[in-house]
Amino acid sequence: MSELHEDWTQWRLCMGVDVGGTNTDAVLMYDREVLEAHKLTTGDVSQGVATCIEEMLEKFIANGGKGAGLKFSQVASRVQRVCIGTTRFVNAVVERRQQQLTRVAVIRLCGRSSVAVPPFSGFPVSLAECMQATPRHCYFARGGYEFNKEPSEDIVPEEIRSIAGELQSAGVHHVVISCVFSTLHECGDQEIRAKEILLSVMPGASVTLSHEVGQMGLLERENAAIMNESLKPLCQHTVQGFGIALRRLGLECPFYLTKNDGTLISASSAMSLPVCTFSCGPTNSMRGAHFLCGLPNAVVIDIGGTTSDAGCIVDGFPRQASSEVRIAGVPIGYSMPDTTSIGLGGGSLVRMIDGDRTLLFRFSQFSPVLRKSQLVVIVLGTS
Numbered sequence: 001m002s003e004l005h006e007d008w009t010q011w012r013l014c015m016g017v018d019v020g021g022t023n024t025d026a027v028l029m030y031d032r033e034v035l036e037a038h039k040l041t042t043g044d045v046s047q048g049v050a051t052c053i054e055e056m057l058e059k060f061i062a063n064g065g066k067g068a069g070l071k072f073s074q075v076a077s078r079v080q081r082v083c084i085g086t087t088r089f090v091n092a093v094v095e096r097r098q099q100q101l102t103r104v105a106v107i108r109l110c111g112r113s114s115v116a117v118p119p120f121s122g123f124p125v126s127l128a129e130c131m132q133a134t135p136r137h138c139y140f141a142r143g144g145y146e147f148n149k150e151p152s153e154d155i156v157p158e159e160i161r162s163i164a165g166e167l168q169s170a171g172v173h174h175v176v177i178s179c180v181f182s183t184l185h186e187c188g189d190q191e192i193r194a195k196e197i198l199l200s201v202m203p204g205a206s207v208t209l210s211h212e213v214g215q216m217g218l219l220e221r222e223n224a225a226i227m228n229e230s231l232k233p234l235c236q237h238t239v240q241g242f243g244i245a246l247r248r249l250g251l252e253c254p255f256y257l258t259k260n261d262g263t264l265i266s267a268s269s270a271m272s273l274p275v276c277t278f279s280c281g282p283t284n285s286m287r288g289a290h291f292l293c294g295l296p297n298a299v300v301i302d303i304g305g306t307t308s309d310a311g312c313i314v315d316g317f318p319r320q321a322s323s324e325v326r327i328a329g330v331p332i333g334y335s336m337p338d339t340t341s342i343g344l345g346g347g348s349l350v351r352m353i354d355g356d357r358t359l360l361f362r363f364s365q366f367s368p369v370l371r372k373s374q375l376v377v378i379v380l381g382t383s
Helices: 045-062 072-077 088-094 125-131 157-170 189-201 218-248 280-293 363-373
Strands: 013-019 023-030 033-041 079-086 105-109 138-141 174-179 206-209 255-258 264-266 298-303 308-314 325-327 330-332 339-342 349-353 356-360
Touching: 013 045, 023 045, 033 045, 045 072, 045 079, 045 218, 072 079, 079 218, 079 280, 088 218, 088 325, 105 157, 105 189, 105 218, 125 218, 138 157, 157 189, 174 189, 174 218, 189 206, 206 218, 218 255, 218 330, 255 280, 280 298, 280 308
Parallel strands: 013 079, 079 255, 105 138, 105 174, 174 206
Antiparallel strands: 013 023, 023 033, 255 264, 298 308, 308 339, 325 330, 349 356
């Protein structure tokens, strides 16, 4: 590990920010050395990131170490990248935040097959009501492939144009296109052609193709694409907010979001693929544990403010789930880490009501009092 250069103009700093359900945490790093860290609780995601970074850099300057005597702008200019992990998108789905979810239409290229189970069949009613445009805006169109990659039938351009015209008249501008066996090599072609035809009628439409999001399994892949498209406007607004907040602080470096597999995705790519960030909270902790302890294989327990998550790192990366993955009760065909989560965290206040245990997660409203006079209890197990 190289030491921080005496000349601040030679610094190449990195910054990481984790936006959890309760707290926002930030660290400033050089190589493998943590120069400064900061934590705060906030209800506004973008402003919380900006405030946390600003207070952390001010601490770094004021603490009398390497940053002593420097100006805020000087330190900010030496940050080479910012990596952000946020659970905002998956929380919007889990908590059915209707104002943050966009209604979408679905076009399934399947011909006469795969029509018995329509889109949204695996969704809880309360979630489908937040995401589905209307039941009549789920279409079965000609197309699809066989398991041997041969087309079962070709798409009909006029049929896609007719559907696009109907969606445009109804004011539906967010569309998912799925196709039977589209994940087989070169079999995403029908989805791509259907998108091109759709956009020729609806130039401003936003489209998610299932083969770009999910894996094998038509319904699970279609479900993942639906969630992805529904979250695009929220993701775009949030990521743009991050960019504005960082620029206001003088951070002109690129920033990235963390993914389910422990890697990074550029801000521009994340805006079209929000589903890839669903489990970034636990995976951030797993990658961080590997970084700090140096063990390639380990079990990691992340006790956050709202939940506690347990998972494994294998060869330095989170082990991916091999069985069915569900988000908010919906089976999705997207690669996710193999984790177990319970709704008890460091900020959970447990109280008794008529003999039942209930949890309060709005810890920030209680924390000024709790720090002084009350014990926060974590109860493991059930009565």
